[in-house]
Amino acid sequence: MRKGILMNTEIIAVGSELLLGQIVNTNAQFISCSLSDLGINVYYHTVVGDNRNRFMEALKIASKRADLIITTGGLGPTMDDLTKETIVDFLGLKLTLHEPSAQAIREYFKKRGRTLTENNLKQAMFPEEAIVLPNKHGTAPGAIIEKDDKIYIMLPGPPYELQPMFINYVMPYLAERENQRIFSAVLRIYGIGESAVEEAIKDLLLNQTVTTIAPLASYGEVTLRLTVKCRRDQDPLEFIKPVEDEIRRRLGTAVYGIDDQSLEMVVAKLLEEKGMTLAIAESCTGGLIGNMLTDVPGISKNFLEGAVTYSNEAKIKRLGVRPETLERYGAVSRETAREMAMGIVDTTGADIGLAVTGIAGPGGGTAQKPVGLVYIAIAMNGNAEVEEFRFIGGRKRIKNSTAKQALDMLRRKLLMTFYA
């Protein structure tokens, strides 16, 4: 096919284990990511079992709606590995022994002291028209076949075989034909819902420019994906930056991060920038907040200590919560949250104390204090702010919402804090 023409891609994964749900199709994700970096569109993913007829049907459909057809899996030595044979029949080609591949396979077995069985050489059979792609991590080579203005690329199923083959051989092959690129940036938003976000930037969504905007919501977070497609000699940021700036101007501090930044990463960064230390008192989250924060390397400089005070005794003994407070207002209350936050600061000497107490359920809820009721307190400079929340969902989801909300409160607090 002609160079510099934008290709439309279909990725076909062959393997019954995918249709049985035994494994996830991570190959499709890896290939899609890589292709989007090259500015190559992916229009369809298809998964089909180890069944010759259904795979043949899928090939017919793909060859009608795509220019580039990439298959993964089914290149093994066993009888139900039929990807190569089926594609070759579909294209009306013939298989012959590819001597370099046969040699490589013999080597591979010799190295491991395993004896070569006949069917292993099945993996060395290719049509003469094919560009054969060596497999340094397994016995199944891949192949590229160009026919009738279409490109067919066959890759092995195991990710540790597919990924190096794709990076070392397929990417260079494709890059050379493409003169375009796609660039994406993801804005991460917390604290306002998807529809509210969309209201705020409705006009931008309606009049999309070369930079497209796609909202996505999950677990109380909203992300906006900004994507621009341009020539390789252009700088995509030139198109994305103005749109990003306008969105940030409208949504303000609700935009907490970009691309793969998590709330905990942003909080850790702020703590480091402001040179402040943190201690956490967790009840209903049971250690989740500490766990999230300590996923960030180097946090030990700023995170002094966490107390998972599940029982009342622990709240009293560890944090100095007053028994009268627990008695009068209960463990899940504004007052207890405040004393927990003040207490963790007193006992650790941290600059900031974060405390959460709530009812994660499924049991323990009442009419006045339903499952999902959560209080989050932040103590600093001798006083504490407490906020009440009502989260929904199962136990894990409530713990998760609580942890994220607590990290976001901390983030907003730190943004407004100038440490002397």
Next chain:
Amino acid sequence: MRKGILMNTEIIAVGSELLLGQIVNTNAQFISCSLSDLGINVYYHTVVGDNRNRFMEALKIASKRADLIITTGGLGPTMDDLTKETIVDFLGLKLTLHEPSAQAIREYFKKRGRTLTENNLKQAMFPEEAIVLPNKHGTAPGAIIEKDDKIYIMLPGPPYELQPMFINYVMPYLAERENQRIFSAVLRIYGIGESAVEEAIKDLLLNQTVTTIAPLASYGEVTLRLTVKCRRDQDPLEFIKPVEDEIRRRLGTAVYGIDDQSLEMVVAKLLEEKGMTLAIAESCTGGLIGNMLTDVPGISKNFLEGAVTYSNEAKIKRLGVRPETLERYGAVSRETAREMAMGIVDTTGADIGLAVTGIAGPGGGTAQKPVGLVYIAIAMNGNAEVEEFRFIGGRKRIKNSTAKQALDMLRRKLLMTFYA
């Protein structure tokens, strides 16, 4: 369509983020797993972007080659959510407001004190022919539509919305039409590797009966999936039980649980059975162990308290670790782990103290104490046992391996404990 006929299924995921490789299609895996438990075939997975024409094309193809078409995603309130609208057009139906759904959506927003925007009610529009599936975890209801001998099922994209909806409404709906069933039981194994497991049950793997055995390894755990396909009037356990018993006889306590039981669930159950209380001192895991345990409902009766003693000061002040010990052996040492475990018991009065200290990396490793070195201690009846481990992988993986290993040590200890 007629009942008792084995259905062929196609799962269509709608979402450009999948084609850009930003997320993996785990919904297809979840649905495929569940359907195989019902004995329903899945022949194709398809992924298509938020594009009306291409989705319409995918629908045409699917309706030709499948009896049951399940879509995921594209039910949100935003403009690029077009799954429902497209299917309804494809089937030549009309959308009208579904009052119960509208009501649920209003409630949902009230609960959160968020203001309902116009586009949210878009999610309450359904054809009269549809069976509407309530969404307890989000605002987008799902739907089942039967037309021309085909079944169309629309589900929301977020897994925490899709999964309960599928389990609570779709599974019962489908089970009722199927006369075949596949039943699976998963044996969960910790502490021995995949090849050792396969060695121990080699003969069973070679001579599989009506009950098939499929080993799967991931992150230090091994699972054996026992599957039997039988008529609905047969009891699958009759076939599975003997095989399960034989495997348990051979692997002993290495089999820690079955199906979805996690290590933390098993530990929680043992604590309750033995009526023992637990306190945890975590360093490198930063609260992960407490978080895992507190995912189990009702754990508060047996889990008294956790201390995330990240800094040396905390280890000294909270747990009474002796400064000399830290100086002489270091924070990551057999001795420190022991004193942490003894200390958390002393300060909490718990029956058992669990303590972990290690180097999660990426920094902080030395030749003598490399990243991944971990000490786990269990204190009981006045003395503590300590074990040393060397885990590999990145920071999160090391934290995870440590937490699982600690829970498994605790499990084995509890199995041998008879509390007076």
